[in-house]
Amino acid sequence: MSKAFLFDMNGTMINDMPFHSVAWFDILNNDLNAGLTKAEVDKQMYGKNDELLVRVFGAGRFTQEEMDAISLKKEKRYQKAFLSHLKLIDGLDNFLRTTEAAQVKMAIGTAAIPINIDFVLDGLNIRHYFSTIVSANDVAESKPNPEVFLKCAALLDAKPEDCIVFEDAPKGVEAARNAGMKTVVINTVMHTKDEFEQYDNVIAFIDSYNELDVEKLLA
Missing domain, CATH: 3.40.50.1000 (HAD superfamily/HAD-like)
Structure with a gap:
């Protein structure tokens, strides 16, 4: 030991957390019409991506395949924005x-x-x-x-x-x-x-x- x-x-x-916040805000509101404030988005930013989606939209709203696709889209947006700041x-x-x-x-x-x-x-x-x-x-x-x-x-x-x-x-x-x-x-x-x-x-x-x-x- x-x-x-x-x-x-x-x-x-x-x-990089502010960049995750922006990416999630964009995905949740502009793509998925969640209607959340920035503060509400930031409050949900913990744990796995699919857990976040379930907290916001409820269980059963998305299939696992759909959540995986949303997660990947969000991470690609985050990476593109953050790359020059890495x-x-x-x-x-x-x-x-x-x-x-x-x-x-x-x-x-x-x-x-x-x-x-x-x-x-x-x-x-x-x-x-x-x-x-x-x-x-x-x-x-x-x-x-x-x-x-x-x-x-x-x-x-x-x-x-x-x-x-x-x-x-x-x-x-x-x-x-x-x-x-x-x-x-x-x-x-x-x-x-x-x-x-x-x-x-x-x-x-x-x-x-x-x-x-x-x-x-x-x-």
């Missing part, structure tokens, strides 16, 4: 190198589908840092269910209490707490600090990874 760092991806490794959050490149040098295992536990994981990891050439990747397709239940992080830990041969999760969203922090894991929260424009007050597993709030020291996190 060994210590491990588990990363959410969207909003945690790259600052970069790691400040300090993360050095943090990953330092973590690797310290022989700390790393995994990604995300609600993203493989097309988006490939977009980020291969677009930024960082796949080699992660021996384990758990996507939306690999779990039965999304965050705040702890399945994604517990699966990451098991695949890395790490105890939950020896894992630190890096997250940007309350549902992700809740999932980490449900898994018995501590969390570092990356501040973004999508969430405010007061949204995390109920969670006792948060050990730090950061604006960039330059604020973190790998050795201190492992102490």
Whole structure:
């Protein structure tokens, strides 16, 4: 057993959540006539894409095949808009190198589908840092269910209490707490600090990874 760092991806490794918001707003309102405000769209942006569609439209509105097609269309719109902005959050490149040098295992536990994981990891050439990747397709239940992080830990041969999760969203922090894991929260424009007050597993709030020291996190 060994210590491990588990990363959410969207909003945690790259600052792309506003672009997901725009893509979902476009799909839900202009394509599917949901009639939602931006705030209402943002409130639904967690978990798997098909789960979001069920929350908005109700079960049975779309077949799984239709939801898969809507999901793919949304991700292609997001990728096209975000591509020129694709970069790691400040300090993360050095943090990953330092973590690797310290022989700390790393995994990604995300609600993203493989097309988006490939977009980020291969677009930024960082796949080699992660021996384990758990996507939306690999779990039965999304965050705040702890399945994604517990699966990451098991695949890395790490105890939950020896894992630190890096997250940007309350549902992700809740999932980490449900898994018995501590969390570092990356501040973004999508969430405010007061949204995390109920969670006792948060050990730090950061604006960039330059604020973190790998050795201190492992102490």
